[in-house]
Amino acid sequence: MSRRRPGDPRGAWPSVSEIAWGLASDKAAIMLAVALIIMTVLSAGPLHPIDNLINNAPRPFWHELRMPLILGPDTVASRFVALPVLGVTCLQLAYWHRSWRPIILGAVGPFSMVCLVASMKLLFMRSHPRTGDPSFFDDSGVSFPSGHGANAILIYGLVLFLIIRYRAARPNIVRRLGYCIVGIAVLQAMVSVYLHFHWFTDLMTGMVAGGLALVLTIRLDRLIPEGRTVYWWPWYGRSRWNGEGRSAAGGSGEDTGASAGSG
Template identity: 35%
Template sequence: MLAIIAAGPLRVWDYQLNRRWLYLFDPDLVWFAQNVLDRIAAQAVCTPVLAVVAIVLAHRRQSWRPIGFALATEAAFFIGIGGLKVLLARPATTLHDPRFFQGGLLELGDRGISFPSGHSAEAVLIYGAAVYLIANYSGASRRLVRVLCWVVIAISVNSVVVSFLLGWHWATDLIGGLIAGGLFLRILTQYDTRTRYRLNRMGSVAAPAL
């Protein structure tokens, strides 16, 4: 739905809002924004975080489920989010054309697959998956889980604001990334929750028979 709106009425706003704002306001902050703040939601950072959480919890629970969930999360990102980027083929801001289906991975490389934003999707999906594992496969308190949820929100906001100020994405790319990441996270968590419920129910039914 957002892609449809972005392709129509919001396209003009995307074009008008796109500036390298940070270069205009304070160029001295550009290096920090690019090399520190932006990388928080990069694969090189968030994937190891998810991997460590999954491996530690798998060892503690003596179960492969946390690792399986982490692998499914990565698959959702590369196949789901990546598939959307390739399918919608939106050029990057450097090409000054916010129209969909005007880019393409083969034609323009990573400059032709701008929507949805990978970083904003990762912020929600990858870090959200790590928090889900902690909440459901460890003895973490509700208070800790609540704090971690706020951390994910902060990382997501950081990803959107930094990319927007650097002029790396159209505004709707960033919003689309948050929505897409949240959607895939919802699908994964719902599936895992229902699967665990069925397994626990089967175990409780089988126990009296033994």
């Protein structure tokens, strides 16, 4: 049952079972979970010929391009680049709207993605492409699925979602950002395959896993009442927990905080 104190303007707080059911019943999440299972099964054997074909294809300009690609495009979807972009976006939106929600979403999304990808890596233990053997359950590597592929979809997708949610950019800018995310995902896949960092199916499955984590994060945002995180903001004369003014003497400060917090 949902719980709400009498007179609480922030809406009902869903129970754990309600949140779990809300996440499990999301149609997009179900479709992506099924796609993740299918990709895992196909990667375990039926798609090995495609993996081997792409892995054994010629690499023109290998010596000239290898280091520039490692130091440049290959880092675009790494956590060392993507997480700071997400962090700056979350902090800026949190400050503008006087809400912890962007920061919470920015932490929950990557954490859930890392848990999903890391558990699959340890479970399937796929060998590295340089071994020439795309089989699972090999002690020589943890290639499957690709964390960079998941980062490209989850982290940059979450940045785009937050920008859309808080209307931080015009629609034409949002469309261009969406194209940029697609470009980052394609570029990351091409570079990782070229450098023998991942099998082709590693990258495709990683992107599906990142999409699943992104959809679940968006669904969680819709399940939690907005006021629960808006009223936690401790600045501009608000009480940390209930949104009431800290003192009658802070009149103008409270008004400023209340108008900012309403967003």
